Amino acid sequence: MPSQTLGIVKPDAVAAGRTGAILAHLERAGFAVRACRLVRLTRPQAEAFYAVHRGRPFYPELVDFMTSGPCLPVVLEREGADAVPVMRDTIGATDPAEAAAGTIRKLYAESKGRNAIHASDSDDNAAREVGFFFGEGELAGLWGA
Ligand code: CMP
Numbered sequence: 001m002p003s004q005t006l007g008i009v010k011p012d013a014v015a016a017g018r019t020g021a022i023l024a025h026l027e028r029a030g031f032a033v034r035a036c037r038l039v040r041l042t043r044p045q046a047e048a049f050y051a052v053h054r055g056r057p058f059y060p061e062l063v064d065f066m067t068s069g070p071c072l073p074v075v076l077e078r079e080g081a082d083a084v085p086v087m088r089d090t091i092g093a094t095d096p097a098e099a100a101a102g103t104i105r106k107l108y109a110e111s112k113g114r115n116a117i118h119a120s121d122s123d124d125n126a127a128r129e130v131g132f133f134f135g136e137g138e139l140a141g142l143w144g145a
Contacts, residue, residue, distance in 0.1 A: 006129035011069035036074035
């Protein structure tokens with residue numbers, strides 16, 4: 001039974017021309033790309049996506065950054081129930097200075113804020129975040145297939 005998670009190649013990595021390298025890294029790690037789209041988030045969209053962080057000191061900077069240029073939300077799937085934890089291992093710690101060697105953030109992130117990629121932190125959030133960006137029609141036959 002496959003499981004899914006949501007990744008976002010963030011504006012720093014898209015602007016630096018790292019989108020292809022990051023998707024290739026994720027495919028090498030065993031994920032299949034099930035949906036993706038280049039989007040420029042509006043401020044209300046970024047605020048809603050990161051609503052869980054509202055009130056934290058980094059929230060205004062996070063919203064500014066996520067609306068600063070195009071980003072690439074991507075639905076990732078792998079066999080087994082562990083898409084969320086495997087994805088988080090694959091991207092590495094939030095702060096690239098603390099990320100393990102060979103992780104996406106160690107390779108491509110500049111800082112804790114400009115950190116190249118987002119990933120869902122639980123199965124419930126993965127379902128919410130996939131639904132935030134992709135409609136049922138785009139996922140038909142894929143989500144839970
Ligand atoms: P992400 O996985 O997208 O989830 C929330 C984001 O907030 C996180 O990655 C970081 O890019 C950003 N952020 C900026 N500063 C901090 C901080 N001090 N602690 C946690 N997240 C931060």
